Amino acid sequence: MTALVLKDVCKSFGAVDVLRNIDLTVEDGEFVVFVGPSGCGKSTLLRVIAGLEDATSGDVEIAGARVNAVPPAKRGIAMVFQSYALYPHLTVKENMALALKQEGTPRDVIAARVAEATRMLELGPYLDRRPADLSGGQRQRVAIGRAVVRQPKLFLFDEPLSNLDASLRMATRIEIAALHRSLSAAMIYVTHDQTEAMTLADKIVVLRDGRVEQIGSPMELYNNPANRFVAGFLGAPAMNFLDAATLGGPGGATLGIRPEHLRVTDAGRIKGTVAHVENLGGDTNIIVETGAGERVTVRVFGQYPCTVGRSAALDFDDADAFLFDAAGARLVAEPA
Amino acid sequence: MRDLFIGLFGKPEGIMLFQLIEATQFTIYLSLLAFVLGGSVGALVTLARVMPSRAAQRVAIAYIWAFQSAPLLMLLFLFGLGVPRLLGLDVNPWIAASVALLLYTSAYLADVWRGALETIPQGQWEAARALGMRFLPTLWKVILPQAVRVALAPTVGFMVQIIKGTSLAYIIGFHDLMAIGKRWANAPVEGTEAFIVYPLMALIYFALCFPLSLLALRLERRLGKPSRMPKPNLA
Structure with a gap:
């Protein structure tokens, strides 16, 4: 019943x-x-x-x-x-x-x-x-x-x-x-x-x-x-939202990517400088400010030595990204 | 008794004093009557005022407005002089004074008690309702026991107002302390002039009212202190 x-x-x-x-x-x-x-x-x-x-x-x-x-x-x-x-x-x-x-x-x-x-x-x-x-x-x-x-x-x-x-x-x-x-x-x-x-x-x-x-x-x-x-309400730290155009991505107005799906690499699509680091012991949240002034949170498991002010590049798998139109509705990519 | 007073204070002072004190009992009776009747009716009006029924609330609000804004003196005139004239029969001053004081007291107490009930957080009503209790059990078992603490001091304090209010009843021929005292003050007897009688009467009223005022103050200190009450946001 x-x-x-x-x-x-x-x-x-x-x-x-x-x-x-x-x-x-x-x-x-x-x-x-x-x-x-x-x-x-x-x-x-x-x-x-x-x-x-x-x-x-x-x-x-x-x-x-x-x-x-x-x-x-x-x-x-x-x-x-x-x-x-x-x-x-x-x-x-x-x-x-x-x-x-x-x-x-x-x-x-x-x-x-x-x-x-x-x-x-x-x-x-x-x-x-x-x-x-x-x-x-x-x-x-x-x-x-x-x-x-x-x-x-x-x-x-x-x-x-x-x-x-x-x-x-x-x-x-x-x-x-x-x-x-x-x-x-x-x-x-x-x-x-x-x-x-x-x-x-x-x-x-x-x-x-x-x-x-x-x-x-x-x-x-x-x-x-x-x-x-x-997408933004559930999950902590919250999902990052980036202007899709700056990433030359697969369309849509906004690209969403969860902090744990980002990784710090030498040559990533997102470039910026480290604005803040939260060392939680079990994991580390790195806040990177991009050239466009967007703040992106990266969640790295374990402890991660990182200094504020250094430049950083971030990347992600396209499969982990979410695309939204200008009104915020989800754009689901057609299965290839 | 009377002779004792004459023996102690001589004539006419002894007679006057005896008569004043004798008349005081009627002030006390009328006050108690007003308090008991007014309190009972006031309780019913309070109930109607907080009931979920809109109609009952409106009636209660109208009642409180009407009799709180009417001067007590006017109510006394109405029931002691107006109504007898209208009905063409004699109305006992006891009845007229009691009715006037009842209306005055009930309207006032209903407002005081409503205020006391409203100090209890809305959450208490809602919790009881959302846990299976209906209006009357909630009022009786949850709200009243808490509100009584808040209401006690102002209620006792209002009894002072009632005692003083009864003094107006002399105007419709009620034989209380005020009526007797006024008669002595107007009598062309040496030793009972207005400047002697009225202070004496004031002293008697003071003796009646002061203990109540003290009691109200003590109750307020004991029960009204917020520190004795649970924190409001957790209540």
Whole structure:
């Protein structure tokens, strides 16, 4: 069964169109990530699915039932917020149990579900504490626990990691992936962080200006972006875009090449001087400024001695390059 | 009691003092009545004001506007003099004063309480809704327990306004501290002149109001301090 179907969903705030004609299907157990720059409408889309906002037009179906007029409480969803939004006056245990209690769930069922979530999220030592006495990572786990005990058909995560520091973010990311594997429920996850999207998703939905730019698995989008926006948004460091004309290349307005597909050679097609070097230990990012003033990032694996100011030439295999027209659409070369 | 006062302060001062203190009880009763009735109606108006129903919100807003902008004195005249005239029957000053104070108090408290509810971040409402809770359980179990802390100090503070407000009820023949005191001040009796009676009355009002003001201040210090509250962005 499908967990969620969106049909031609539009949302406007007054004259501003925030979502335009969104169509999407999420299968049971699928992990779908909405990704895009801030203001692309990804959080609004999540709120429309949750029922916190009404769609201006179009249909939202959850588990096969149209829910446009169904209040959030009855949609069978559970949401984790960026701000956590824990209830500050209640203990961790009470935070998780409150909604179940209000629905009249039997006490032993509540106790069992809270115990299960507690075990899964390792919240045992904190059950009687209040949110104010928890660290950011612990609060985040309580927020997830509050959703888990609901056993929803659909989990909604709204940028759940953006208030955590970098090390905790990675650990929590892995926890969320593990959670998804063990719950096998459908999850929709909103983020502006392409790393989170790439590492967590079964399916990524790239949004821009309220429109879906492309939907596909992480590697599909990485290897086969539909347009310049998707190509530039996924991957870090980001893809380089060069004026195709200066390369005497095979047509198109812009040539895109990923940093790891460039190599430093003695006689390459891209010539310039080294403007900056980022030594990361495991790999090295070299930023080369070309004669035309374009900045090109090269990713070299391992450590690479390189001084700023020296001249450098770069080259790539044509097979690794992407071509885009002036409007940013991908030009796919005819198979020879 | 009366004789004790006469014994202590002589005549007419003892009689006057006794009568003032005796009348004070009606000031207290009327204040409590206004607070309990006004608080109950105010709670209902607050509920209507924050309900998802637009119609209920509009009614509540109109109610608050109407009775917050009407001077209490005018409400007292209306219910103590206007309505009896209209209906052609006598209205007990207790009822007239209670109704006027109820309207005044409920409109004011509804606004204070709405403000307190609105200090709770929208995320709390949304979290509860997105986790399966409907409006009333959310209000009752999530929002109210947090908002009470915010509302307590201004509510106690407003009781001072009610006590002072009851003093206007003398104008429709309500026999409270104000009415008795005014009668003494106007009586051609030596020792009860206006410059003696009114400061005495002020002292009695002060004795009623000051403890409440102190309580409000302490509550504000205890509960209103942001440091005691969780950080807003994480709440």
